[in-house]
Amino acid sequence: MIAFDEIGQICALSPSKIVLLVIDGLGGLPDPKTGKTELETAHTPNLDYLAKRGICGQSDPVSPGITPGSGPGHLALFGYDPFKFTIGRGVLEGLGIGFDLVNGDIAVRGNFCTVDAEGLVTDRRAGRISTEKCAELCELLKRVKLDGVVLFVKPVREHRFLLVLRGNGLAAEVADTDPQKTGIAPYVAVATKPEAERTAGIANNFVERAKEILAKQSPANMLLLRGFSKLPQIPSMSEIYKLKPAAIARYPMYKGLAKLVGMKIYGVDDGIEEELRILAACYREHDFFYVHVKEGDSAGEDGDFQRKVKVIERVDAALPQLLNLKPDVVVVTGDHSTPAMLKGHSWHPVPVLLHAQWCRPDRVQEFSESACVSGGLGRIHATDIMPLAMANALKLIKFGA
Amino acid sequence: MIAFDEIGQICALSPSKIVLLVIDGLGGLPDPKTGKTELETAHTPNLDYLAKRGICGQSDPVSPGITPGSGPGHLALFGYDPFKFTIGRGVLEGLGIGFDLVNGDIAVRGNFCTVDAEGLVTDRRAGRISTEKCAELCELLKRVKLDGVVLFVKPVREHRFLLVLRGNGLAAEVADTDPQKTGIAPYVAVATKPEAERTAGIANNFVERAKEILAKQSPANMLLLRGFSKLPQIPSMSEIYKLKPAAIARYPMYKGLAKLVGMKIYGVDDGIEEELRILAACYREHDFFYVHVKEGDSAGEDGDFQRKVKVIERVDAALPQLLNLKPDVVVVTGDHSTPAMLKGHSWHPVPVLLHAQWCRPDRVQEFSESACVSGGLGRIHATDIMPLAMANALKLIKFGA
Numbered sequence: 001m002i003a004f005d006e007i008g009q010i011c012a013l014s015p016s017k018i019v020l021l022v023i024d025g026l027g028g029l030p031d032p033k034t035g036k037t038e039l040e041t042a043h044t045p046n047l048d049y050l051a052k053r054g055i056c057g058q059s060d061p062v063s064p065g066i067t068p069g070s071g072p073g074h075l076a077l078f079g080y081d082p083f084k085f086t087i088g089r090g091v092l093e094g095l096g097i098g099f100d101l102v103n104g105d106i107a108v109r110g111n112f113c114t115v116d117a118e119g120l121v122t123d124r125r126a127g128r129i130s131t132e133k134c135a136e137l138c139e140l141l142k143r144v145k146l147d148g149v150v151l152f153v154k155p156v157r158e159h160r161f162l163l164v165l166r167g168n169g170l171a172a173e174v175a176d177t178d179p180q181k182t183g184i185a186p187y188v189a190v191a192t193k194p195e196a197e198r199t200a201g202i203a204n205n206f207v208e209r210a211k212e213i214l215a216k217q218s219p220a221n222m223l224l225l226r227g228f229s230k231l232p233q234i235p236s237m238s239e240i241y242k243l244k245p246a247a248i249a250r251y252p253m254y255k256g257l258a259k260l261v262g263m264k265i266y267g268v269d270d271g272i273e274e275e276l277r278i279l280a281a282c283y284r285e286h287d288f289f290y291v292h293v294k295e296g297d298s299a300g301e302d303g304d305f306q307r308k309v310k311v312i313e314r315v316d317a318a319l320p321q322l323l324n325l326k327p328d329v330v331v332v333t334g335d336h337s338t339p340a341m342l343k344g345h346s347w348h349p350v351p352v353l354l355h356a357q358w359c360r361p362d363r364v365q366e367f368s369e370s371a372c373v374s375g376g377l378g379r380i381h382a383t384d385i386m387p388l389a390m391a392n393a394l395k396l397i398k399f400g401a
Numbered sequence: 402m403i404a405f406d407e408i409g410q411i412c413a414l415s416p417s418k419i420v421l422l423v424i425d426g427l428g429g430l431p432d433p434k435t436g437k438t439e440l441e442t443a444h445t446p447n448l449d450y451l452a453k454r455g456i457c458g459q460s461d462p463v464s465p466g467i468t469p470g471s472g473p474g475h476l477a478l479f480g481y482d483p484f485k486f487t488i489g490r491g492v493l494e495g496l497g498i499g500f501d502l503v504n505g506d507i508a509v510r511g512n513f514c515t516v517d518a519e520g521l522v523t524d525r526r527a528g529r530i531s532t533e534k535c536a537e538l539c540e541l542l543k544r545v546k547l548d549g550v551v552l553f554v555k556p557v558r559e560h561r562f563l564l565v566l567r568g569n570g571l572a573a574e575v576a577d578t579d580p581q582k583t584g585i586a587p588y589v590a591v592a593t594k595p596e597a598e599r600t601a602g603i604a605n606n607f608v609e610r611a612k613e614i615l616a617k618q619s620p621a622n623m624l625l626l627r628g629f630s631k632l633p634q635i636p637s638m639s640e641i642y643k644l645k646p647a648a649i650a651r652y653p654m655y656k657g658l659a660k661l662v663g664m665k666i667y668g669v670d671d672g673i674e675e676e677l678r679i680l681a682a683c684y685r686e687h688d689f690f691y692v693h694v695k696e697g698d699s700a701g702e703d704g705d706f707q708r709k710v711k712v713i714e715r716v717d718a719a720l721p722q723l724l725n726l727k728p729d730v731v732v733v734t735g736d737h738s739t740p741a742m743l744k745g746h747s748w749h750p751v752p753v754l755l756h757a758q759w760c761r762p763d764r765v766q767e768f769s770e771s772a773c774v775s776g777g778l779g780r781i782h783a784t785d786i787m788p789l790a791m792a793n794a795l796k797l798i799k800f801g802a
Contacts, residue, residue, distance in 0.1 A: 006484060361431070362774050391468065400463075
């Protein structure tokens with residue numbers, strides 16, 4: 001991929017507009033009964049129209065064979081090398097619940113767990129306590145006060161919570177206390193670099209106080225910490241691409257990821273139709289729009305093939321709202337595949353279509369995994385999508401004389 | 402791409418011969434009236450014959466979405482990473498007019514411009530004066546003599562000229578004096594590294610003297626300098642590939658680029674037929690031949706779809722001359738796309754065909770952008786073409802045991 005300082009030198013301001021529509025978990029696997037994937041099963045006249053007039057292909061969010069999390073999947077789509085720009089687990093947990101992390105914060109992912117009388121871990125997830133119970137325990141932990149640091153403990157889901165340490169001079173180089181197995185005691189937090197020793201000490205003090213508070217609780221009577229991390233230092237999309245980018249998304253994680261790369265966030269409470277109404281409303285103010293549809297991934301994760309089909313059909317039915325705006329470049333893809341057959345993210349490349357006046361159309365007649373294999377884009381890295389979108393929007397000048 | 406020290410270790414001498422035929426600006430876009438590109442419109446029985454028996458694909462000269470200049474486009478075809486080996490604007494201008502740059506020379510691209518009574522730039526190109534006028538002004542500037550340095554001022558085209566500073570201990574780390582906008586004075590040349598301070602001083606002395614000489618001229622009464630550069634340090638193709646490479650080309654830029662990588666230059670005054678006669682004449686003396694056809698790009702830049710079609714047909718008609726020599730490997734491609742529809746270089750991948758006894762033929766039946774999408778080479782980086790040509794010529798031994 002081209003480096004930021006190189007692409008930065010060839011980005012030019014122009015009034016053209018790019019829409020990147022991300023159907024989360026878009027790629028699928030065929031239902032053995034029909035031989036068709038979710039996308040191939042769905043009735044998608046509008047996506048097929050775009051595919052016919054545009055150019056298609058397959059994209060690897062991270063690298064062939066690698067199953068991406070939502071962080072790397074999205075960063076790659078925004079043009080950021082997912083190997084170079086990594087987001088710690090703690091930070092991702094914070095983004096996921098919409099916690100407003102500030103620079104310098106140490107975010108940590110916590111598990112409530114069960115320990116026996118000797119303090120050895122017997123269940124790392126405390127039997128997956130309910131989210132309500134998790135919220136109660138987080139409330140109890142508000143009692144913990146430590147010198148020189150402000151603490152935040154927020155429930156996430158089931159046994160998972162977010163711990164944030166806010167203060168001066170904190171460092172994230174602290175190893176997990178989660179031993180990743182049962183039958184042994186949680187580890188003491190250890191600094192992996194000298195500058196993190198104070199932070200490790202604070203974490204240990206927090207754990208000690210929390211242990212006393214949780215001791216009488218059941219089944220969750222202890223906690224484990226992992227993924228100590230800070231907000232990554234990421235150049236913004238405006239710095240790199242000279243864009244005024246907007247994100248239109250419903251769920252905190254995606255708004256958080258978009259905020260990380262400097263997009264202006266437009267939250268919505270409902271589906272794609274509302275997102276596209278917002279898109280129309282803010283269309284003049286921006287030149288790049290990331291529109292996120294979460295439900296494809298959720299249906300895939302639930303193994304609900306038919307629901308994923310319906311999600312794709314709902315997006316397709318709403319597409320005319322988008323096309324009426326006549327964006328110069330429309331890209332439709334996913335941040336990764338989530339085949340209902342696998343009930344989870346997968347390594348399969350993601351179908352991608354790009355529609356623009358100056359694309360070189362291929363022979364693809366429909367938007368589907370099988371058809372995209374023969375598309376003119378070939379098999380690309382997801383990080384190539386932004387340069388391709390920029391080029392097709394005539395926002396890139398020549399590289400070298 | 403494989404690094405030079407790695408491929409260098411597996412290159413073997415052999416009598417086999419490789420011909421790299423570069424149709425400049427080969428790739429195109431379909432004419433909306435016919436749905437066919439220039440290459441698809443052209444009648445090309447010989448190229449189709451090679452495509453049928455060979456293997457095809459698409460190549461990105463620099464990176465997907467990136468529009469290459471001629472420098473990066475050609476370096477990539479010769480196997481050089483265009484991000485690592487960059488050619489400064491001044492040097493490229495020198496190559497373009499066939500100026501014989503020597504190591505240590507500082508080449509600079511100059512613009513004759515117009516300044517007002519206060520010395521503020523009013524037109525960065527002085528109304529694009531004629532090339533004849535440019536030559537006159539360059540002649541006047543011959544009067545400038547400076548201590549410790551030999552100066553060359555050569556007309557290029559319209560308002561553009563080449564300035565070369567020749568002397569000991571010169572350095573190219575000097576910022577442009579071209580402010581890139583009107584309404585302000587030209588910048589003073591500033592060294593960006595201490596070792597270039599003397600060079601910046603020489604440049605400023607030159608500008609002062611030139612200003613006096615040009616003061617009474619109109620409309621070009623001043624000059625702007627940009628792209629201070631030296632010949633890049635590039636290992637030769639003989640060092641890397643153990644080849645004895647020859648370049649057969651008509652235009653100075655391409656002879657210059659070929660000379661940069663150590664090819665022996667055979668100039669021609671006419672088209673592809675003469676180039677192929679020269680190829681036959683020097684066939685015994687070399688094992689690698691780069692044959693350059695400029696006219697495809699020129700027609701594309703002029704937006705002349707039909708002329709580009711004719712250029713491709715003329716190359717096709719001449720091909721038997723080449724095939725009669727029975728080269729072990731023939732590669733036909735471009736250094737970038739220049740769609741007549743866009744009247745300029747573009748980011749679209751370039752069709753490539755490789756014909757050799759040991760290639761693995763694919764199902765492609767004709768040489769065209771659409772057909773190449775399904776070719777056995779897939780979508781490759783242009784820097785992979787040289788290793789593929791070398792391999793098909795059986796000039797590469799095994800990598801690793």
